[in-house]
Amino acid sequence: MKSYDLESFKGIIIAMYSSYDAEREIDKEAARKLARHYASTGVKGLYVGGSSGEGMLQSVEERKQMLEAVIAEVGKELTIITHVGAPSTRDSVELAIHAEKVGAHAVSAVPAIYYRLSPDSVESHWQAIIDSTALPFIIYHIPQTTGFQLSKSLLIKMAAQDKVIGVKISAESTFELQQFKAAGGKNFLVLNGPDEQYLAGRSIGADGGIGGTYGVMPELFLKVEQCYVQGEMAEAQKWQFIINDLIVELLSFPSLYGACKAILSVRGFETGQPRMPLLPIKDSDQERVEALNNRILDYILEAKG
Numbered sequence: 666m667k668s669y670d671l672e673s674f675k676g677i678i679i680a681m682y683s684s685y686d687a688e689r690e691i692d693k694e695a696a697r698k699l700a701r702h703y704a705s706t707g708v709k710g711l712y713v714g715g716s717s718g719e720g721m722l723q724s725v726e727e728r729k730q731m732l733e734a735v736i737a738e739v740g741k742e743l744t745i746i747t748h749v750g751a752p753s754t755r756d757s758v759e760l761a762i763h764a765e766k767v768g769a770h771a772v773s774a775v776p777a778i779y780y781r782l783s784p785d786s787v788e789s790h791w792q793a794i795i796d797s798t799a800l801p802f803i804i805y806h807i808p809q810t811t812g813f814q815l816s817k818s819l820l821i822k823m824a825a826q827d828k829v830i831g832v833k834i835s836a837e838s839t840f841e842l843q844q845f846k847a848a849g850g851k852n853f854l855v856l857n858g859p860d861e862q863y864l865a866g867r868s869i870g871a872d873g874g875i876g877g878t879y880g881v882m883p884e885l886f887l888k889v890e891q892c893y894v895q896g897e898m899a900e901a902q903k904w905q906f907i908i909n910d911l912i913v914e915l916l917s918f919p920s921l922y923g924a925c926k927a928i929l930s931v932r933g934f935e936t937g938q939p940r941m942p943l944l945p946i947k948d949s950d951q952e953r954v955e956a957l958n959n960r961i962l963d964y965i966l967e968a969k970g
């Protein structure tokens with residue numbers, strides 16, 4: 666048994682987009698407004714500073730500001746997981762210590778990026794982060810961007826520690842997800858990464874999911890989850906199909922995050938463009954953004970029924 670409350674990490678957790686002002690600096694007020702909105706949707710929590718949150722494109726100071734804004738607004742209502750992954754162990758540890766100080770509920774990290782690292786090196790990196798606080802830790806496994814393939818043996822070694830409560834797996838193999846779930850055991854969380862496979866991941870062992878596209882349609886993922894829990898598999902599949910149609914369209918823009926942020930902007934939540942090298946949405950994309958937003962909003966209405 667882990668000595669942490671695992672229930673608070675099970676369910677739909679939005680990988681939150683960062684908010685920037687007109688000068689492209691962190692906009693704490695805008696971040697709070699968006700977090701407040703998310704709290705009203707019924708999701709379980711927020712994942713701050715991950716891939717969707719552009720943590721890797723921000724300074725350590727900016728990452729702290731984003732987290733502080735989110736916690737100030739919804740830290741008492743939602744589970745707040747903060748991603749502290751960085752190229753250097755030193756920066757990750759600094760972010761973890763800060764996260765604990767300001768009241769985050771868990772830290773999470775990808776392997777250190779850029780250098781091609783041995784499993785021993787990644788393990789030491791994660792261990793330094795884990796040892797720096799009393800917070801639970803969630804491994805972020807996303808080999809397609811980090812290049813690091815987490816082995817089952819390293820996973821088992823990590824999961825044996827009380828503080829290591831789970832893994833978020835963004836690799837696309839649901840078999841790998843299942844293998845990690847089996848290896849981690851009953852008291853180890855597996856959170857689904859690829860939003861396109863939420864239902865598949867859930868069916869084969871995931872306890873919930875953390876996703877970037879949840880941020881523009883949390884209600885639809887909550888619907889899939891609700892149908893799944895109630896055993897209405899045909900209905901759950903129907904909604905996953907709808908979601909995947911929408912994701913395919915989101916992926917057709919210059920950048921996924923740019924498209925999601927543009928949709929939020931149409932709804933009155935200004936978060937700015939994503940940072941370079943992520944491409945911004947062009948003016949000529951605006952009409953298509955609005956049409957897609959309308960489609961999503963219609964589905965949200967239908968899902969709420």
Ligand SMILES: CC(=O)N[C@H](C=O)[C@@H](O)[C@H](O)[C@H](O)CO
Nearest residue numbers: 716835858859860861876877878
């Ligand atoms: C690389 C990346 O950002 N992956 C996210 C997390 O796993 C997903 O939520 C995707 O954004 C989503 O599945 C759309 O492809």
Ligand SMILES: CC(=O)C(=O)O
Nearest residue numbers: 680715716717876877
């Ligand atoms: C977790 C996730 O989906 C992200 O970091 O964007």
